[in-house]
Amino acid sequence: MRRAVVSTAATAAGVVLLLSLKPHGAAGPAPVISSGGAAGSDGSASGSAGSAAGASDATPAPSASPTGAGGTGGAGTVRKVTGDAVNTRYGPVQVAVTLSGSRITAVDVVEYPTEDRRDREINSSALPLLNQEALAAQSAHVDVVSGATFTSDGYARSLQSALDRAGR
Amino acid sequence: MLRHAEPVMGTVFSFAVRDPGPDTADVLRRIARRLHRIDAVFSPYRTDSQISRLDRGELGVDDCDPEVRAALAACREVADETDGYFTERPGGRLDPSGWVKGRAVEEAAGMLGDAGARQYCVSGGGDVQTAGGPWRIGVAHPLRTGRLAAVLAGDGLAVATSGTAERGAHVLDPHTGRPATGLASLTLVGSPGTGIARVDAWATAAFAMGPDRALAWAGRRPGVEALAVLPDGTKRWTPGLPRHLPAVGPADFRPV
Numbered sequence: 532m533r534r535a536v537v538s539t540a541a542t543a544a545g546v547v548l549l550l551s552l553k554p555h556g557a558a559g560p561a562p563v564i565s566s567g568g569a570a571g572s573d574g575s576a577s578g579s580a581g582s583a584a585g586a587s588d589a590t591p592a593p594s595a596s597p598t599g600a601g602g603t604g605g606a607g608t609v610r611k612v613t614g615d616a617v618n619t620r621y622g623p624v625q626v627a628v629t630l631s632g633s634r635i636t637a638v639d640v641v642e643y644p645t646e647d648r649r650d651r652e653i654n655s656s657a658l659p660l661l662n663q664e665a666l667a668a669q670s671a672h673v674d675v676v677s678g679a680t681f682t683s684d685g686y687a688r689s690l691q692s693a694l695d696r697a698g699r
Numbered sequence: 700m701l702r703h704a705e706p707v708m709g710t711v712f713s714f715a716v717r718d719p720g721p722d723t724a725d726v727l728r729r730i731a732r733r734l735h736r737i738d739a740v741f742s743p744y745r746t747d748s749q750i751s752r753l754d755r756g757e758l759g760v761d762d763c764d765p766e767v768r769a770a771l772a773a774c775r776e777v778a779d780e781t782d783g784y785f786t787e788r789p790g791g792r793l794d795p796s797g798w799v800k801g802r803a804v805e806e807a808a809g810m811l812g813d814a815g816a817r818q819y820c821v822s823g824g825g826d827v828q829t830a831g832g833p834w835r836i837g838v839a840h841p842l843r844t845g846r847l848a849a850v851l852a853g854d855g856l857a858v859a860t861s862g863t864a865e866r867g868a869h870v871l872d873p874h875t876g877r878p879a880t881g882l883a884s885l886t887l888v889g890s891p892g893t894g895i896a897r898v899d900a901w902a903t904a905a906f907a908m909g910p911d912r913a914l915a916w917a918g919r920r921p922g923v924e925a926l927a928v929l930p931d932g933t934k935r936w937t938p939g940l941p942r943h944l945p946a947v948g949p950a951d952f953r954p955v
Contacts, residue, residue: 615704615706617704617706617711673835673836673837673847673850674715674820674834674835674836675713675715675820675822675827675834675836675837676825676836676837676838676839676847677822677825677826677827677836677837677838677839677858677859677860677886678825678838678839678841678860678862678884678886
């Protein structure tokens with residue numbers, strides 16, 4: 532069985548991403564730290580719901596690469612870390628980051644709320660925004676970001692949680 | 700660096716401690732308990748909170764925890780300090796969250812300091828209090844997805860941003876009852892001595908003021924600087940803001 536989330540792909544500029552989202556209900560109650568393997572729950576790789584949002588200098592790069600459970604972490608410096616699922620007002624949000632050394636190379640949304648149309652409105656804008664923000668923040672070497680709230684905030688902190696687990 | 704993230708109060712509180720000691724983990728647990736207690740008392744989203752019951756008339760102020768009265772008094776102080784651009788009844792319903800969240804961040808930071816930490820950063824849903832430093836604080840760009848409008852750096856800063864990026868026009872101008880639309884975001888920076896409780900509440904009020912009034916207001920207040928991003932992307936700032944900009948670094952914001 533494939534246990535995968537579709538990775539986001541980031542350009543060197545760190546602004547391009549492709550979100551692919553697992554079906555709702557695939558909650559991962561236990562935080563997972565994985566090396567190379569993908570975190571997530573049952574189900575095959577979900578269909579691509581890619582969204583490369585925003586800035587005019589962002590170009591979709593649908594080079595999504597499902598990460599199989601058979602991946603090996605080994606002694607390589609590339610690893611994938613899954614953050615805690617964070618319960619936001621709109622539902623649970625969980626992300627995973629892939630690190631090459633200490634640099635973020637991809638951000639995966641493992642879980643996000645899809646309960647109703649309002650949620651989708653929020654997520655369709657906020658999650659891609661935060662994905663990009665995280666990458667941009669990485670390139671700017673910031674410790675923390677001021678300005679987020681609610682679902683996107685939960686997302687941001689879930690990312691931060693993943694970074695915490697990565698020991699940054 | 701010790702990091703911890705605590706989901707509470709409808710958001711997540713994040714902690715980063717550069718000088719953790721043997722007691723730090725225990726202090727973080729105590730802080731978490733305290734934050735959940737604050738939420739239980741003050742959340743307007745919990746029907747059983749004291750704030751909700753007070754709003755429905757089921758409790759009087761004297762029946763509530765003493766810190767309810769203190770918080771409501773603080774809200775009125777902030778309203779006075781901001782020419783009435785702050786209210787504990789946004790939209791008519793009792794909701795002192797505009798004060799309570801920043802106050803919770805400041806209290807959490809104080810608990811870390813009391814436990815001996817000197818280098819730490821606490822964020823409550825993007826409202827940031829730092830101690831020691833320097834810390835680099837990104838300001839989310841309200842219009843350009845994935846970008847930072849600014850990177851601030853300094854020691855002991857408090858930074859709060861109010862904006863439309865993720866919730867739309869949700870801050871009401873208490874004087875008109877209508878959403879404030881003159882700004883995309885308004886960030887306030889408090890120097891050491893001006894904590895995040897006030898900086899956060901002031902940022903909400905200043906957002907409702909609109910750019911001209913907000914920048915003039917912040918410029919008059921010692922220890923406070925402001926960065927405004929207008930709906931067309933124009934950035935404006937108070938004269939003292941550039942001293943909070945880092946000397947050098949990628950993606951730094953430069954006032955040009």
